[in-house]
Amino acid sequence: MFGWCGKILKIDLNSKKYDILNPDINILKKYIGGKGLAGYYLKDHITLNWHDPDMPLIFFTGPLVNTISPTSGRMTIMSKSPLTGTIGDSSVGGSFGFSLKKAGFDGIIITGKSFDPCGIEINNKNITFTNASSLSDLTVNEINNLIRDKGSTAAVGPAAENGVLFSNIVIDNHYFAGRNGLGLLFSSKGLKYITVKGTEKTKIYNKESLKKARQDIFRLTFASPVLMGELGISNFGTAALYDLIDNRRMMPTDNFRKTHFNNACLMNAHIYKKKFNPKKQGCLGCHILCKYITEDGSSIPEFETMSHFSALINNNNISVVMEANKICNEMGMDTISAGATIACYIEILNKKLSGSDIISILKKIGYAKGIGNELRKGAFRFAESKGKSESAITVKKLELPAYDPRGALGMALAYATSTRGGCHLRSYPISHEILRKPVSTDRFAFSGKARIIKIQEDLNAIIDSLTACKFIFFAATLEEFSKVYTSITGIETSAQDLLKIGERIYYNERIMNSLNGFTKKDDDLPSRFFKYPGTSGNNIDIPPINRTEFIKTLENYYKIRGLDINGIPTKEKSKELELEWKN
């Protein structure tokens, strides 16, 4: 078989036994890999409670992984989200996906629950279960130091053990499968870590045409200012977006009560680079390399982390941002949710917190101590418990990242329709509304956005299934990646064929969410964005979002997506996409 290994490792933690599944080639063609295949294997279990031992935790690579395809070092981890109750998935980099393919597997499906904390060690076809009791309470960094010789690593830290609903699975110590609380689900199965290594090569159908397609993609990425430009993410990490988002008056500040942060120019990517002198790193198989690590092994914060630990909580101290990022990483918790939950707490407390207060609260969250035991449940549950629901800036209980939707109306719609809650990556309209790629669109207009958001959700679904990095699509398109896919697998396809598969994958997620009761009422934004303006200035006006237009655009989206007026998938559309319809 070209591209895929044709083998899925199925592990039962109740019995500590495993089995090998050999998926039908038609299933692989229909769902590709990554997010697509993970969704296929999750669907039948999606109505179980997230902590039910039968709820699968699924890791999937794609056919492009472990090849020379650019940015192919990624994979998807998926299950049901403890934080939101929606499907929970995360595309994550590092080297785990590569190593899993090298071991001869396209994916891992884990069910059951281990009585004692355990680890899983995969070395080619040898699967070993270990007792990991001694790793309890250790930080991610400490665990990683103990297991990294065994291959690429996936581990959880104290946050997951202590019930933090936004805890991460951490890959290779620096790459985070975040946002959905999958770390907690990982831990609930009695898992502490997984390691994987192998020696197999992925079979390529046509090496020459793969090289040509790769060269075409390289050429495009080098021509992209956002990726490889003087000021792009290859030179500064995603922190490069910090100045721009503030400049466009859409940086969430004071828990989304303002959209401009006065001290942004003193805490930008340039300052981090100068102060911490980090070295460039990145995922295996990537030439963009957007990860920056300091000499002592700390990560330079990603853009969202920088923004939420400064503007959102009104912190002017860059060292506090670094320390907050480090604590989240070592505890294994999502920085966006952590920052946004503290911002919600500050608003309800109605008191400014010092840098040391922020650090102390983060540690308390990770260990579920004191106020941390309340905040570990995320902004929505905390605000609701205080009778202040309006202070939780969430969609489907997921805290919003660092793009204020009043400054980009496509982003407003995309937050609302995202199948995992308030997430920027499902459609990422920032690419055209702010970054001008593939061309610019009017960020203050809803006109045309319903279809654009739908198309880009389909696009990102297929990117996460191939798997590749969404960033590279600021430059390349499926036109080039369809050539890569065909060169690797030997399966003739086109950009539009792949986009159609992306549509199927995304619709499958809508079906799963609807089975858990999600409807139109959940596809909405916090009322704050409709009532209050952002911070206008610099000749940019940031008015509140027009709710009538928002609802009309959402209804247009439903029509375009093939959902009914309540946002529920239909039998007809499911049939068209060759999906099993359930209600």
Next chain:
Amino acid sequence: MEKLIQKYNDKLFKHGLTERDEPLIGTLDAEIIWNKTNKTTNILEKLFKTLNINSIIFSEPAEPYKTIIEYLTKTSSGIIYPEDCETRTFLHELPYTKNFDVQTITNILKERKSLIIPGHGIITFGTVSPEQAFVTFSSVCFAVYIKFFSDYLEHKKHRTITNEEEKTFNKIALMINPYPEFSFSLMKGPFSKEKVYKALNEAGKITVKSKLVDSYFGNISYLIDNIIYISQTGSSLDELDGYIDTCPIDNSSCAGITASSELSAHKQIYLDTDNTAILHGHPKFSVILSMDCNQQNMCKYKNQCHTKCPYKRFVNDIPIVPGEVGTGPYGLYKTIPSAIKGKRGVIVYGHGAFTACKKDFNEAFNNLLSIEKMCKQEYFKRANI
């Protein structure tokens, strides 16, 4: 969307890409909107059902593109392969079909951004905006123009020209308008931070008006107090109001992350020379002549001229250098700065021309215009016409 349809309908005519109101432009959000309806809309409407796109432009191109396309589709087999930088980077190839049926059109547009249907027109599409369809339409016209004149010169030199090619050339040559003469002066520099935006706007507009660039193929910048004021990526040189980024030369702010992909080349020119104004366009005969090389057939870097050309090449006094867009291993930021020192400008192989000067855009614009006029004259000289 109606406003965008009208905008690109007007731009296609203004840039000489189509006749007035010839294009059929459709967009789809929840409903399809066409700028006009005719029997073709019924066919194209089906594309919206089969392709995940949100806009379509379909039009017969204006002359001379129409005649060029007729000739190239007659003499190619299914796909046209121009070798200019735009095609290499973004379009890859130009497919055509003689079958004006939905299934054939769908199958080709599933894979490529454009489709030529001889005798009917060019179809292009966008997934987020009709602007994409416009850019592609413009790129196709540019690419076929460059290919036709490059091939003609090559065939002429090797005495392999056919009667039909000669006949087509003679027809097209009559359609080429002379470049306009300008007697007025652009704003005088040096510019303050307040005035620079107006100066960039003015110079961008005159560059487009002079046909030295189709609006998307170029960029412009000015240096004041170690800050580069530069056009944004994908911006139109004739629509720069609100689309200028400010980039400190020490990279102390990334707010200009949306700046032109040629920022590195502009920056390096400023660092290596005492210029303060840079203009970059894609004047057609400069591009065509840059690809005319007598060494090509015996060169060990044949087919890699755009990155590895080992020769010092000139059109009269103007250097021709290799280099690719952006910051890659063959980025033109590595080749232009040293070549432009003491010169009126530089031509990049298969790509376009850069001019730089010290005070304002008068010299940069005049040099760009004079280089293009010189290249045009030289082209006809080399073709013995």
